[in-house]
Amino acid sequence: MKTDLISRWYIDVRSAKTSDLMSFDLAQHLPRRLSIGPALVITDHPAILLSVIRKRWMKLLHDIETQRSRTLDRRKRDSFAKEIAHLHESRFTSKERLAYNADALFATAAGVKACRAPYTTIYLTTTITPVELAACLTHLRQGGLLAVYGEWHTAYDGALAALG
Amino acid sequence: MTDSTPPPHQPIAEAQCVICLQTVPLVSVTAGSLYADGRQAFACNGHIHERLRWVLAWLAFDAEQQEQHEHNLGSSVA
Numbered sequence: 512m513k514t515d516l517i518s519r520w521y522i523d524v525r526s527a528k529t530s531d532l533m534s535f536d537l538a539q540h541l542p543r544r545l546s547i548g549p550a551l552v553i554t555d556h557p558a559i560l561l562s563v564i565r566k567r568w569m570k571l572l573h574d575i576e577t578q579r580s581r582t583l584d585r586r587k588r589d590s591f592a593k594e595i596a597h598l599h600e601s602r603f604t605s606k607e608r609l610a611y612n613a614d615a616l617f618a619t620a621a622g623v624k625a626c627r628a629p630y631t632t633i634y635l636t637t638t639i640t641p642v643e644l645a646a647c648l649t650h651l652r653q654g655g656l657l658a659v660y661g662e663w664h665t666a667y668d669g670a671l672a673a674l675g
Numbered sequence: 676m677t678d679s680t681p682p683p684h685q686p687i688a689e690a691q692c693v694i695c696l697q698t699v700p701l702v703s704v705t706a707g708s709l710y711a712d713g714r715q716a717f718a719c720n721g722h723i724h725e726r727l728r729w730v731l732a733w734l735a736f737d738a739e740q741q742e743q744h745e746h747n748l749g750s751s752v753a
């Protein structure tokens with residue numbers, strides 16, 4: 512991870528060799544980031560990725576419920592209960608018309624116009640153009656995180672410089 | 676704590692992992708939730724593959740920060 516040149520955002524280039532590994536990483540990462548603000552997930556196939564993440568989300572929910580049932584420690588039980596509520600209450604959508612009510616919007620790069628800005632986290636799961644990246648970054652809160660799956664394209668540096 | 680806006684941050688070269696507590700180069704960590712004072716918290720990328728440890732450690736961290744936040748609020752009222 513690094514910061515952009517003038518330290519407005521954190522930039523995290525995350526390796527994920529397969530789509531399965533990428534969705535695993537995203538499903539692990541997303542709950543903590545959603546606990547501090549909404550997220551935008553840029554993907555070529557919003558409905559498909561949303562469905563995959565939702566399945567992983569339900570598995571995570573089940574695992575935390577199991578952990579909660581196994582502990583007698585009241586503080587841990589409270590913490591698990593809080594997380595279970597958080598996971599239940601998180602609203603995902605791939606429909607732009609519902610973006611304003613969603614905690615996580617799954618959209619194509621072209622679909623970020625109707626969004627609930629500012630986002631605390633933007634995940635790029637596909638290669639986009641520098642112009643599209645610049646448009647996305649206008650929706651990223653200062654101190655927020657841009658997580659990029661795959662490689663950081665040198666053309667992206669131009670988009671960051673143009674915003675500076 | 677959950678609605679805190681992260682403050683503008685200074686360039687940093689390393690960060691402490693909230694899971695193993697080691698101080699590691701920024702390139703080795705990812706950003707998770709926040710400290711009670713609004714600072715960004717980090718964890719080593721490698722821990723994300725330890726599926727349940729990752730989840731439980733962050734929950735413990737968040738609970739601790741929530742307590743700290745409530746303590747700070749109590750102190751400021753008193």
Ligand SMILES: [Zn+2]
Pocket residue numbers: 692693694695696697718719722
């Ligand atoms: Zn660590």
